[in-house]
Amino acid sequence: MKIAIVGAGWAGLAAAITATLAGHQVTLYEAARTPGGRARGLDATLPNGRVVRLDNGQHILIGAYTETLRLLRTVGVTTDNQPESHGETALLRLPLTLIGPDGQGLRLPHLPASLPASWGVLAAVLRHPSWPWRERLGLLRAALRWQAHGFQCDEALSVAELCAQAPTRIGPRVQAELIEPLCVSALNTSMHEASAQVFLRVLRDALFATPDGADLLLPRVDLGTLFPEAALRWLSARGTTVHLGQRVRELQALQGQDLTLLACPAPEAARLAHEQNAVWAAQAQALQHTVISTVYAWHPEARLRAPMLALPSSARHPAQFAFDRGQLDASGQSQGLLAFVVSASTGEREDIEAQVLQQAQAQLGLTLQAVQTIVEKRATFACTPGLSRPLATIAPTLWACGDYVAGPYPATLEGAVRSGVAAVQAWGEGIVPSAGKPTAQ
Template sequence: MKIAVIGGGWSGLAAAVELTTGGAQTVLFEAGRVLGGRARSTQLDGRTLDNGQHILLGAYSETLALMRRVGADPDQLFDRRPLQVMDNRGFSMALPKLPAPLNVAWGLFAAKGVGLREKLGTALWMEGIKQRGFRVDAQQTVAEWLDAAGQTGALRQHLWAPLCLAALNTTVDRASAQLFANVLRDSLGSSRRADTDLLLPRVPFGELLPEPAEHWLRSQGASLRTGCRVESILADSSGITLDGEHFSAAILATAPQHAARLWPAMDAHYDYEPIATVYLQFRPETKLPFPLQSLNGKYGQWVVDRGNGLFACVQSGQGDWTQLDDATLAAQLQSELGLGEPASGFRVVREKRATFSCRPGITRPACASSHPRLFLAGDYTWAEYPATLEGAVRSGLRAAHQVLSRYAEA
């Protein structure tokens, strides 16, 4: 059974590993020179950096399991810490190592910068969300949802709005309330305390999954064709033909705009959100009180302390920051950090169409395509989540399962 996987991002890698484990002759096509898609390592002026700063949580169960399968140990590669949300305006909320849901309850009531009345109201609101199974109006934005719940105070500004932007890459006035509720369900609303943990990479992103998966796939006999862009997909009753090469089936695991080019029957039309990561280098001893901090400024959103004085500042979603050139954006973020020392250098990585825009009621394709031998994977196909690495991995595994169950004897 010869199966093609088109796209070497995290969904394509998950599909390829699952197919190979199931005995398929796997051929993975990736247009770029390296694997990893939106979450990979890249060389900037001779230095290994990530092409974007991603934030992972303990709730990423399938991602962590996939890492272990290909020989990458999450316990060694991540700095796992109980979640803290803090900013440079006096707000902080730290979850203790207590069983869920006591950890969230304690963190909420011990939060600084929020009045007791607001804390009580928020606790009742969150309990109500749980009782309703985290189901909300599919047409509501996060802003409308928070307004209706009376969540208009400090927690909205310092907690819900930043978390929404970090998780959905879409501002609260445009983001889907249901998708945000799903994120809360599997993190702050989870019955497992470990699901709320923050996972901070100790290594470049390539070492988390792309590079170990590449080594594992090659060792298992899979064919990896990097720098190879698929130009055409032809389908008939016997299988899928890619640029003249025949396969029993194929998994299309590219970003939606590329998938629609190869398979127009998808009819996938989305708005997209930009992301920029601004790396600022300070003195090696310069550190943040906690490795993740919300800037809550005019331009800055989140900053991650990568160690040795390297800070990764993340801007996502449409906003004023998109109008600034690299040097001006870096200077503004340095000012908002307020460290009292100048950065010795900066690098900016921008992606104009980093993720699909998580608007209310958008149509998300299923795994099955219009042809029985072509399957879809990618974070945009995992309808429960916004554009996350966990959604990408789950979608790839699902597509591989369907291929193996239908065409194992082909």
């Protein structure tokens, strides 16, 4: 079959790889001159004149990103859990640690694969150095209750409302130091506005499914090198026609295809699909979006106590996480470069940058120079309670994929990858998704 895919972000690339493996003839269109969408590499110059590769937003993966890891291996990227991998790999795997500038916080132990994942959560909570015992036990009671209910809850609940439910209320310290950071990093939405059902699904897969599901997988290379560029090489070697820097202005230009798959951002997909399905287009267009800002800052001797730190955040100090790119970059070119992530970001670029530099001084004792501040205004959709997301099917020969399409995950790399894989597989099997059966399983 002939398949045209519009968009070479992570969803579009996942769809192209899946279609190619199934023996289809794929043509890939991307409006930008580089692939990767909202997770790609870009060049920057440090104050000392050294050129480094940044990302258009600091991302991490976790062990539960099984489809993303599978596709990385498919296109030849060496991941940490391959038997043949030796020395440096593209990802640094660490047990989940949410430690602050003082080195204190939650640390999940490394468990053998034969043990239940919940044992790691139990051990980490009980060993937490500063949470009151009442709050530790309250969190464990809540987790047991969520697990007993299959990690299902009322679709109308927010994460904050879930935490306030009797008889398993979550204490204020646990909310501030665990629930809120996890919620804002996974859903890019504050716990007072975020969907409790989606949050529980993320917790289930990350913390309670497999012992290594919560492991942090920190990229040791820029995001473009990690997947998009490797995927394009793999696709080109197998006959895929790739058009970079070519925007599809109307679907008539893609006539003669057995399937056109829109893997572009929701507003662009809505524009292209309007004539075919105005209702679908209106639903995609109505999605609200949230912002992620990444502030890159540098000092020649800057070094964090760990590759990733959780930071106390507030209106004056907005960053939730800091990453030490020098500890991650195997080439050594990024020594002294830190990345500060502000999820659910508000305010102007200059104000965010100034606040983060002040935060670095106040919380880390570091006087840094700003390198670049990247504000992704449509980084994710707002993952709110009861949100109705567009289905993958628009018309018989017109489908969509992307992290915003109906599915169990929020706007993450894994959500994007799974939607691309699922759309091609469902179309190939003649499955038409319904509201009760989202495309990404």
